[in-house]
Amino acid sequence: MSYKKEEFPHYVKTAGKISIIAALTGLMVFVFTLMFDVGAKEFSKVSAASTATTTLTVLNTPPAFTLEPYEVIGSATTTPTNSGDAVSWSAIGTDSNGAPYFLLVCSTNAVPTAHNASGPGNLGSAPPECGVGSVQWGVSASTTSGTLATVATTTIEGGQFSTSTPNDWYAWVCDDDTSNPRCNSVPSQGLYATSSSPFHVNSRPIFSAFGNNGPKEPGADITFQSTSSDPDLLGGDQNIYLVVCSTNTDYNPTTNTCATNFIASTSISLTDDASATKTLDAILRDDTYAAYGYIVDQYGHEAATNPLNFDFDVSNVAPTVLGGDITLNGGSALSLAVMGGETTGFTLDFIVRDANSCLTAASTTEIVDYNVAIFRSSYGTTTCDGSAGSYDPNYCYPNGVATTTWNLSCAPTNTCASPLQDNINYSCTFPLWFVADPTDPGPNTPTAYEVDNWSVGISGTDDDTLTGPMATTSNPQELISFSAIDIVSSAIVYGGIEPGFNSPTLSATSTALNVGNTGLDQEVRGESMCGTFAVGNNCPTSPTSTIPEWRQQFSTTTYAYDADATEGGGLLDPWILQLSSSTNQEVEINIPKTVATSSAFWQEGTTYWGIAVPVAITLAGNYQGLNTYTAVTAEPGDW
Structure with a gap:
């Protein structure tokens, strides 16, 4: 076996420590011999040192x-x-x-x-x-x-x-x-x-022609037409709207309407040939009137050709009423005050006009009658049209019914003295039933009610029995929520119970009638019971002769009396409430809104009661107390 001298230093440097020791132990003689053979030149290579400068460019x-x-x-x-x-x-x-x-x-x-x-x-x-x-x-x-x-x-x-x-x-x-x-x-x-x-x-939408279907009588609907479309394909057909103004100077491209000279605008969704309908003002001479049409798409983009002009003509008129000439209840909200009955004293003032004067050529009265309908706004004058058949005490009061049903009483406050005079002014009073729908925010008024208000429509009739269109007030009013409760019986009868015992179930009852115009819950609080109780003379604090109020339990269902409950509601079953003299307890009795005026059809709900007589009571006899009920507006879903 032989080793290359040039590789040996590399071998030593890369071997592990254990390998080096083994090599030194097993080959000592050989290694030393080899090292001596290497010579001075190789030792010189091992011991020599040199340096290298490192450089790097860090890129951006x-x-x-x-x-x-x-x-x-x-x-x-x-x-x-x-x-x-x-x-x-x-x-x-x-x-x-x-x-x-x-x-x-x-x-x-x-x-x-x-x-x-x-x-x-x-x-x-x-x-x-x-x-x-x-x-x-x-x-x-x-x-x-x-x-x-x-x-x-x-x-x-x-x-x-x-x-x-x-x-x-x-x-x-x-x-x-x-x-x-x-x-x-x-x-x-x-x-x-x-x-x-x-x-x-x-x-931009395209607008090439503008016209109308006149001539029309004052108070009638005149329809303005256009040849118009929207060229955009992306996102499907776009709705376009026609806005009609009486001048070409005050159209506002931000609000897409006219500040003071607005006539009509499109009220339904149209993708081509947008149109708009206007109920003309009540008093208009037979004349030609300017009209300027503007086309705008559903994103507020105007046609480049805006405006186009096409005047309209007005012919002779029947008696008419202006919305601004109708004042409901003096401009104040309508507030009910009589539980289960009619609140009287509401007012109505209006003016009936005729462009042919209120005085005939024979010096007789041109305006001979009127038609009145007071209604919740979502029903409007189409449903509540003044006829007897449209009457509903919840939302529609027309003068077509007999005064025994609804007693609207009106009288003129001026006389027609000149052929230049066009108006008869009327002042009226009227009642509303307790079931009339509220339109204020409540609390808890359902959205379908809250978005509405109460309005009034008036039309006039001339001596030729020609009746003009029914106009509605420009100043509608809110009808205020009137939560009201009536307890059928003045007593909650627990019967006889020995000290240390309680009602087996919540079986004593109180019946609440809904005599207001909302859905109804109730709040209850009450006093302790004793033999000497009287209004203004509460029971003494006596463990032997006074039954604390918290011993009374109540619910909307006849549950078993919870005998384990402690004062303040400890251990009380969650579906049962405990009477308190200081804190009202709300009972989710959920009585629907009453919709009929006859007491036979009033909505009602029952509360179930039970009591425990403390074992410490030693004074026998008849015990009395007083429980107080307060009307609470039910949640919207319970109306």
Whole structure:
């Protein structure tokens, strides 16, 4: 066996400690012999030393997103950006060197080009550019690392912006390092639903013709028509609306209406040839009136041809009433006060007008009658039309019913003295039943009630029996919630119970009637019981002659009396309540709203009661106390 001298040092350096010891032990003589044979030259190689300088260039790293890019105002199929408006993006980028950065937004994911600043003192002066074939939507100004960058572009119809397909965007953050400028390697399209790529551009609707179906009588409906459409295909057909104004000077493109000269607007969803209907004012001379049409789509974008003009004609009129001439209850809310009955004293004032004057050529009265309907607004004058058949004490009070059913009493407050006079003024009083629907917020008023209010419709009739349209007040009022309770019996009878015993079940009862206009729960509190109790003379604190109020238990169902319960409700079954003299206990009795005025049909609910007589009671006899019930408005689902 032989060894190469050149490999031996390498072998020694790479072997483990145990291998070296074994080699030295087993081959001592051989090793020393070999070492002596190597000679001075080889020993010189082992002991010589030299040095090498290490060098490294640390390359610039690109900034990274610490807040993903997003559209400042989300642009999606349901919320597109109108042509001519700006799309803005924001993001936060952080550069590990603390250098400023740029937010770059492009139409494709083609690799962008980062540019280097001319020197360290000019960082932030060389913005990047989008890659080949990509539209550059925008690049932000130089932005401090770790702060918000924003970039915007103004959209147009056509050109680089598409209104028929989505406009993709890809965002980078880039620096302008002087020697190695870079952008992050993977672009972002955002992570935030409708504020992520792509954005959508909404084009203007097309409006080529405008007209109407006049002439019409005052108070009648006149319909304005248009030849109009929306060219956008993205996101499906868009609704378009026709807004009609009496001038071409005060249309507001922000609110899409006219500040003071509004006539009518589209009230239903239309995708072509939008129309609008107007109930004309009550007093209008037979004349020609200006009308200007404006077309706007569902995203508030106006047609480029706005406005188009087509005047309308008004012919002779029947008696009419203006909404502003109707005042309900003096402009105050309607408040009920009589449980289970009618509250009287509400007021109504209105004016009936006739464009042919209130005085006939024969000096007789032109306006001879009126039609009145007071109603909850969601029913309107179509349902509550003034006829006897529309009467319902919950939501509709028409003057077509007999006064024994609803006693509306009206009288004129002026006379018709001149052919130039067009009006008769009336002042009325009327009652409302306790079941009239509330429309205030409550508490706990169901949404279907709360969104409404109470209104009134009035129409006039002339001496030729021609009746004008029914107008509604421009100042409707709320009807206030009136939670009211009536207890059928004035006594809760527990019967006879020995000291130390209790009612086996909650079997004594109290019956509550709903005599207000809401769903009904109740709150209960009560006093201790003793033989000397009287109103204003509470029981003494005596363990032998007073039964504490908390010994009384109650519920909406006849459960077993919970004998383990302690004062304050300890150990009390959760479905049972304990009477307190200081704290009202709400009973979810859930009595529905009463809808009939006859007491035979009033809604009611039962509370079940039980009591325990303490073993310490030594005084026998009749014990009395007093429990107090308070009406509470039930939850909306219990009406």
